Amino acid sequence: MHKIWLIIQREYLTRVRKKSFIIMTLLTPLLLAAFMILPGLLITMSGDEETVMVLDESGLFTGKLENKEGMKFVPLAGSLEQAKEVYQETDNTALLYIPKISIDDPQGITLYGKKNTSLQTQVRLENILEKEIENQRFIASGLDRETLDKIEANIKLSTINLSDEGEKDNNAIITSAAGVVAAVIIYFFIFLYGVQIMRGVIEEKTSRIVEVIISSVKPFQLMMGKIIGIAAVGLTQFLLWIVLSFVAVTAVSAAFGVDAAPSPMEHYEAGKIAAEGGSTDAEAAAEKNELANTIQDVKQSFENLPLLLILGCFLFYFLGGYLLYGSLFGAIGAAVDNETDTQQFMMPITIPLVISFIMSYSVVLKNPDGAVAFWMSIIPFTSPIVMMVRVPFGVPAWELALSMGLLVLGFIFTTWIAARIYRVGILMYGKKINYKELSKWLFYRV
Amino acid sequence: MSILTINGVSKRYSSHLALDNVSFSIPQGCIFGLLGPNGAGKTSLIRIITQITGADEGEIYFRGERLRPDHIKDMGYLPEERGLYKKMKVGEQLLYLAQLKGLSKTEATERIKGWVDRLEIREWLGKQIEDLSKGMQQKIQFIATVLHEPSLIILDEPFSGFDPINANLIKDEILRLRDNGATIIFSTHRMESVEELCDNIALINRSQKVLDGPVREIKDAYKTDTFQVIGNGQLLITSPDYKVLEQHENHGVFRANIKLENNSTPNDLLRYLIERVEVHSFIELVPSINDIFIRKVTETHA
Numbered sequence: 191m192h193k194i195w196l197i198i199q200r201e202y203l204t205r206v207r208k209k210s211f212i213i214m215t216l217l218t219p220l221l222l223a224a225f226m227i228l229p230g231l232l233i234t235m236s237g238d239e240e241t242v243m244v245l246d247e248s249g250l251f252t253g254k255l256e257n258k259e260g261m262k263f264v265p266l267a268g269s270l271e272q273a274k275e276v277y278q279e280t281d282n283t284a285l286l287y288i289p290k291i292s293i294d295d296p297q298g299i300t301l302y303g304k305k306n307t308s309l310q311t312q313v314r315l316e317n318i319l320e321k322e323i324e325n326q327r328f329i330a331s332g333l334d335r336e337t338l339d340k341i342e343a344n345i346k347l348s349t350i351n352l353s354d355e356g357e358k359d360n361n362a363i364i365t366s367a368a369g370v371v372a373a374v375i376i377y378f379f380i381f382l383y384g385v386q387i388m389r390g391v392i393e394e395k396t397s398r399i400v401e402v403i404i405s406s407v408k409p410f411q412l413m414m415g416k417i418i419g420i421a422a423v424g425l426t427q428f429l430l431w432i433v434l435s436f437v438a439v440t441a442v443s444a445a446f447g448v449d450a451a452p453s454p455m456e457h458y459e460a461g462k463i464a465a466e467g468g469s470t471d472a473e474a475a476a477e478k479n480e481l482a483n484t485i486q487d488v489k490q491s492f493e494n495l496p497l498l499l500i501l502g503c504f505l506f507y508f509l510g511g512y513l514l515y516g517s518l519f520g521a522i523g524a525a526v527d528n529e530t531d532t533q534q535f536m537m538p539i540t541i542p543l544v545i546s547f548i549m550s551y552s553v554v555l556k557n558p559d560g561a562v563a564f565w566m567s568i569i570p571f572t573s574p575i576v577m578m579v580r581v582p583f584g585v586p587a588w589e590l591a592l593s594m595g596l597l598v599l600g601f602i603f604t605t606w607i608a609a610r611i612y613r614v615g616i617l618m619y620g621k622k623i624n625y626k627e628l629s630k631w632l633f634y635r636v
Numbered sequence: 637m638s639i640l641t642i643n644g645v646s647k648r649y650s651s652h653l654a655l656d657n658v659s660f661s662i663p664q665g666c667i668f669g670l671l672g673p674n675g676a677g678k679t680s681l682i683r684i685i686t687q688i689t690g691a692d693e694g695e696i697y698f699r700g701e702r703l704r705p706d707h708i709k710d711m712g713y714l715p716e717e718r719g720l721y722k723k724m725k726v727g728e729q730l731l732y733l734a735q736l737k738g739l740s741k742t743e744a745t746e747r748i749k750g751w752v753d754r755l756e757i758r759e760w761l762g763k764q765i766e767d768l769s770k771g772m773q774q775k776i777q778f779i780a781t782v783l784h785e786p787s788l789i790i791l792d793e794p795f796s797g798f799d800p801i802n803a804n805l806i807k808d809e810i811l812r813l814r815d816n817g818a819t820i821i822f823s824t825h826r827m828e829s830v831e832e833l834c835d836n837i838a839l840i841n842r843s844q845k846v847l848d849g850p851v852r853e854i855k856d857a858y859k860t861d862t863f864q865v866i867g868n869g870q871l872l873i874t875s876p877d878y879k880v881l882e883q884h885e886n887h888g889v890f891r892a893n894i895k896l897e898n899n900s901t902p903n904d905l906l907r908y909l910i911e912r913v914e915v916h917s918f919i920e921l922v923p924s925i926n927d928i929f930i931r932k933v934t935e936t937h938a
Contacts, residue, residue, distance in 0.1 A: 193736055196732065196735050196736055197736075200732055204721075204723065204724065393721075393722075394721075397719040397720065397722055398715070398717040398718060398719025399719040399720055399721055400719075401688065401713075401719075402713070402715060402719065402720075402777075402780070402781075403736065404688055405686040405687075405688055405708060405711070405713040405715075406708060406709075406733070406737050407736055617683075617688070619717075630650065634650070
């Protein structure tokens with residue numbers, strides 16, 4: 191046990207001290223922070239400076255265009271030619287020309303710009319003008335905006351799960367996201383660090399140190415030490431990513447005064463809502479209310495997710511899947527002389543992983559309780575990924591227990607196979623290995 | 637007393653028999669030559685002794701006890717295929733390998749210090765293995781093999797890859813270790829390279845032991861009572877007690893290989909020669925281990 195600990199230490203320390211590890215660990219959270227902050231930052235920056243000059247010959251909009259949310263209106267007088275000249279001399283974003291129109295036929299409004307005006311600006315202006323003309327038409331037809339607001343209905347569906355455990359709020363998007371994120375992490379972790387195990391074994395084989403080592407320790411200890419050591423490297427990187435991402439995102443958003451993680455879409459919607467509102471405070475309040483409701487919904491969905499269960503399952507399938515595949519990767523490394531020979535043996539390992547990944551998206555998400563989802567979450571080779579997608583939707587306890595039990599058995603089984611291939615393979619040089627040869631190794635007496 | 641006793645060991649791989657009922661023992665404190673051509677089964681036997689693999693049949697006793705896993709901390713093994721972690725620093729690597737053999741960190745550090753001071757390679761400790769020359773790497777590997785002061789040191793083809801200077805340095809170190817009480821096994825197919833160093837040998841050919849014992853005794857057993865004489869004068873031997881195997885003459889100097897027969901002694905031959913010619917040199921022709929091996933192998937296959 192003391193020796194396996196030494197091996198774990200070596201495997202861990204040599205990897206953690208590598209430049210590539212340090213760079214990857216530091217760079218990823220920064221990129222993530224940049225990815226989350228930049229879109230919001232860009233929108234705010236460009237949104238700050240919009241000034242639109244208005245030449246209103248119809249007089250319909252006089253005093254109706256209010257400055258708001260990064261859009262400023264400057265009224266002009268005179269002819270269109272004069273206005274154009276004035277506009278050319280300024281840095282303003284655009285010139286809005288409203289010819290003599292009536293509210294019944296509001297055609298011919300033109301937006302002049304020095305560059306291509308952004309679609310966003312165009313849509314916002316259209317919305318503002320539409321709203322104003324609608325308002326005037328209501329007044330003309332004897333309705334006012336307040337009456338209309340009373341008529342307008344706003345429906346938002348709440349979805350609730352009726353299960354044996356009682357009623358539960360359920361937001362399908364949040365639920366699937368939690369599972370998919372966990373599954374994706376497990377998938378990449380198995381691949382990234384499984385290949386590292388394989389490379390490590392090949393390195394020991396090609397540098398011929400393996401015979402020295404196994405005259406001190408058992409091959410099984412060497413293999414397990416490597417697998418556990420690399421798992422620790424992965425977990426370290428993972429934890430650092432979480433901590434550093436949090437720090438980076440907080441720091442960057444504090445520095446730039448931007449809300450962390452506003453999606454561009456949300457921002458656009460917010461702008462639109464703000465642009466649409468305006469005529470009455472009541473409407474704005476209603477819109478705000480609705481937004482708050484949505485946020486509340488999302489929050490509630492998170493709170494209703496069995497977070498502890500998901501976290502527990504994640505850790506279990508994360509380690510179980512890694513150990514199951516990791517020992518197989520180790521066995522491949524032992525069977526070959528160099529990395530180019532690994533192809534033929536990699537196939538059978540990658541296929542179940544890739545299939546479970548694809549199926550998670552295409553089938554399991556749509557029907558988390560179907561037959562495909564059931565079987566794939568029970569079979570150990572696919573369960574680490576597929577079960578993670580299912581767990582947030584709620585899985586019967588017996589299925590979870592069966593899947594976990596089988597994963598443990600599967601892990602013991604692959605480790606047994608891997609250990610047998612490993613102890614023969616690490617001392618075998620210059621021999622082309624095929625599956626028949628490998629199967630013979632399983633029953634060698636060493 | 638023998639440190640290692642090998643008793644009827646056989647090892648079979650799927651297609652061939654690597655060791656066939658091999659038995660011999662290795663006395664404590666000697667330098668033992670495990671000799672034989674490539675593919676004879678030397679490495680298979682060493683891997684059984686170092687417990688990398690197990691024997692199919694037979695037993696091995698280490699200091700009188702049946703071989704146990706914890707015995708490996710008393711053995712040091714330098715495999716024929718040398719290798720170290722390329723990306724690891726010399727000091728860390730030595731420490732790691734010594735700790736794997738069961739040394740405590742402080743003890744290992746102290747011993748590493750002793751070795752690098754004696755070999756004057758202190759400045760190597762911080763270097764990565766891949767930055768060292770091949771000869772330097774071999775030295776490091778030798779240190780790693782003996783750092784835990786094993787009582788049995790097994791060296792597979794120890795001098796391959798060493799330049800003559802380093803080979804001599806390693807030879808001296810080996811003799812020093814022997815004088816400190818360690819037993820050393822040399823495994824090699826180049827028999828002449830270890831002949832002068834070995835006290836005892838075992839010859840292995842085609843999975844079988846063909847010969848073992850102290851080098852002196854083996855040579856005595858295989859000596860042919862032949863003497864090489866160099867001198868001046870006309871050599872003409874008429875006695876039936878001496879048989880001339882070979883004779884050359886050049887400018888009045890002769891050289892002859894003479895075999896003693898009918899229980900005559902070297903002194904008889906010398907007396908006989910002195911009466912007839914002027915003797916410059918008189919040496920016994922002792923067979924080399926290589927000669928003995930070839931004779932033994934051709935005998936067994938004849």
